[in-house]
Amino acid sequence: MELLVDLLQLSIYGIVLGSILTLGAIGVSMIFGILRFAHFAHGDLMTVGAYVGFSFLALTGLPVWWALPAGMVGAAATALLVDRIVYQRIRRTQPVILLISSFGMALILRSVVQLIWGPQVYSYSSDIQRPWRIGDITIIPNHVWILLAAVLIVAALHLFLTRTRMGKAMRAMSDNMDLALVTGIPAERVIMLTWLLGGALAAGAGVLLGMDSRLTPTMGWNILLPVFAAAILGGIGRPYGAIAGGMIIGLAMEISTLFIEPSYKPAVAFVIMVAVLIVRPQGIFKGTL
Amino acid sequence: MSLLAATDLHGGYEGADILKGASLRMEGGEIVVIVGPNGAGKSTLMKAIFGLLRIRQGQILYKGEDITHAKPEQMVRRGVAYVPQERNVFPSLTVQENLEMGAFLLDEDLRPRLEMVYALFPKLRDRHRQPAGLMSGGERQMVAMGRALMMEPQLLMLDEPTAGLSPRLIDDTFDRIQEIQALGIGVLMVEQNAKQALSIAHRGYVLATGANRYEDTGPNLLANREVAELFLGG
Ligand SMILES: Nc1ncnc2c1ncn2[C@@H]1O[C@H](COP(=O)(O)OP(=O)(O)O)[C@@H](O)[C@H]1O
Numbered sequence: 446m447e448l449l450v451d452l453l454q455l456s457i458y459g460i461v462l463g464s465i466l467t468l469g470a471i472g473v474s475m476i477f478g479i480l481r482f483a484h485f486a487h488g489d490l491m492t493v494g495a496y497v498g499f500s501f502l503a504l505t506g507l508p509v510w511w512a513l514p515a516g517m518v519g520a521a522a523t524a525l526l527v528d529r530i531v532y533q534r535i536r537r538t539q540p541v542i543l544l545i546s547s548f549g550m551a552l553i554l555r556s557v558v559q560l561i562w563g564p565q566v567y568s569y570s571s572d573i574q575r576p577w578r579i580g581d582i583t584i585i586p587n588h589v590w591i592l593l594a595a596v597l598i599v600a601a602l603h604l605f606l607t608r609t610r611m612g613k614a615m616r617a618m619s620d621n622m623d624l625a626l627v628t629g630i631p632a633e634r635v636i637m638l639t640w641l642l643g644g645a646l647a648a649g650a651g652v653l654l655g656m657d658s659r660l661t662p663t664m665g666w667n668i669l670l671p672v673f674a675a676a677i678l679g680g681i682g683r684p685y686g687a688i689a690g691g692m693i694i695g696l697a698m699e700i701s702t703l704f705i706e707p708s709y710k711p712a713v714a715f716v717i718m719v720a721v722l723i724v725r726p727q728g729i730f731k732g733t734l
Numbered sequence: 735m736s737l738l739a740a741t742d743l744h745g746g747y748e749g750a751d752i753l754k755g756a757s758l759r760m761e762g763g764e765i766v767v768i769v770g771p772n773g774a775g776k777s778t779l780m781k782a783i784f785g786l787l788r789i790r791q792g793q794i795l796y797k798g799e800d801i802t803h804a805k806p807e808q809m810v811r812r813g814v815a816y817v818p819q820e821r822n823v824f825p826s827l828t829v830q831e832n833l834e835m836g837a838f839l840l841d842e843d844l845r846p847r848l849e850m851v852y853a854l855f856p857k858l859r860d861r862h863r864q865p866a867g868l869m870s871g872g873e874r875q876m877v878a879m880g881r882a883l884m885m886e887p888q889l890l891m892l893d894e895p896t897a898g899l900s901p902r903l904i905d906d907t908f909d910r911i912q913e914i915q916a917l918g919i920g921v922l923m924v925e926q927n928a929k930q931a932l933s934i935a936h937r938g939y940v941l942a943t944g945a946n947r948y949e950d951t952g953p954n955l956l957a958n959r960e961v962a963e964l965f966l967g968g
């Protein structure tokens with residue numbers, strides 16, 4: 446009985462973590478689908494989003510949830526800027542060069558965050574939340590809001606990808622780059638949009654992660670591995686797969702703490718990622734890896 | 735003025751030229767067929783015309799305008815549509831989304847154009863919400879052609895539209911191509927089913943090692959003993 450309660454409790458944490466991972470993994474997956482490289486700076490893009498949201502709150506005094514749109518705008522702009530200054534110039538070289546550049550970009554973004562905001566830890570809100578109790582299960586109100594926000598963001602993305610001309614063009618380009626060119630789809634515009642969306646989603650993950658715990662300059666970098674595990678598990682290049690991948694990795698990481706030290710959580714994601722790469726590298730949804 | 739006139743094209747991929755003096759001419763509303771052995775450069779010639787390759791020497795005129803170095807997007811805007819030999823649909827997009835992508839460059843209500851394509855390929859109407867990747871080879875070919883027709887082109891370029899299809903579907907495809915031609919659209923196609931293709935062609939070209947070997951009307955090429963022996967399998 447106690448085990449069941451623990452399992453349920455951890456599942457709730459797992460879903461919350463999973464929804465955060467999902468937002469990051471969708472961006473990683475979309476960027477891979479269209480630009481064919483693993484974007485290692487994605488975690489630090491999350492950090493940028495979280496901090497921009499924090500500063501927006503500090504400057505305006507608006508309620509906490511305004512950090513989300515503000516962070517999304519900030520990280521989207523950052524992502525686009527980084528593409529225009531760095532990635533766009535080397536896009537025609539080999540993917541491995543882009544990958545290593547994005548690793549360098551990760552270090553740069555993290556340093557810029559440290560430079561602007563310093564090494565100290567911030568919180569969006571100092572209020573202590575009174576948890577809700579349902580039987581033996583406790584639910585932290587913030588967790589409900591985090592999940593709800595993630596669901597809304599994913600739903601909005603889904604509508605964009607399936608209902609708008611540019612959204613369909615994004616999926617088309619991810620499906621078949623050569624045919625997109627032949628069809629007259631403007632590749633450069635689609636790529637810019639991919640960065641805007643990828644950046645906004647990263648900020649979504651970053652801000653929600655900040656609401657769940659606190660803001661540190663390494664918060665995004667630390668979660669990059671599970672985000673990649675989620676993207677690969679879902680089938681890299683398949684944004685919808687990233688949802689399943691994110692949830693599975695999130696649940697596995699939290700539930701693993703029943704059996705092993707919580708500090709090994711990232712290792713659980715790593716083990717799943719390696720196992721997927723060995724057994725089924727295309728992921729659950731037949732990605733393009 | 736010819737719809738399309740390519741003269742003495744030289745070019746290819748990185749490395750040595752594949753095309754070594756290929757030429758081609760077609761009038762509006764004609765069916766023109768390119769045949770020739772595997773590796774002759776037929777697909778390469780199509781790509782060169784559509785602006786997918788660097789042309790080192792030679793000239794391409796479309797309705798009298800120089801398009802030798804035009805990019806694919808400009809070709810689409812001018813009214814040329816191209817269906818590649820392979821990987822010619824967006825597999826995770828639905829049939830209708832594939833068609834919509836064909837007219838991405840247009841800012842208008844696409845329904846009349848969708849109707850035009852569905853009238854030509856009624857099967858696509860029934861399957862319009864199905865992902866193109868889940869369809870059979872014949873249906874995918876219809877999606878690919880439909881996508882190309884969405885811009886209502888004046889020139890439709892098809893690279894082996896019947897490859898891998900059953901004899902019944904091959905007949906069907908040639909019927910469709912004739913219907914498309916009857917709409918006033920010029921069709922330039924590469925075909926392996928050479929006899930059947932030449933029998934509906936106004937003009938035909940036999941391409942070998944990147945250059946023209948024979949060119950004539952479809953019926954004349956079919957009647958040519960040399961061509962028949964060397965390229966049409968007796
Ligand atoms: N993408 C490519 N890169 C380099 N060489 C190519 C490429 N595609 C085709 N070729 C070469 O060009 C030649 C002509 O090919 P292709 O035009 O596809 O012939 P066909 O369509 O007549 O069978 C072949 O020798 C082929 O190996």
Ligand SMILES: [Mg+2]
Nearest residue numbers: 776777778819
């Ligand atoms: Mg070919």
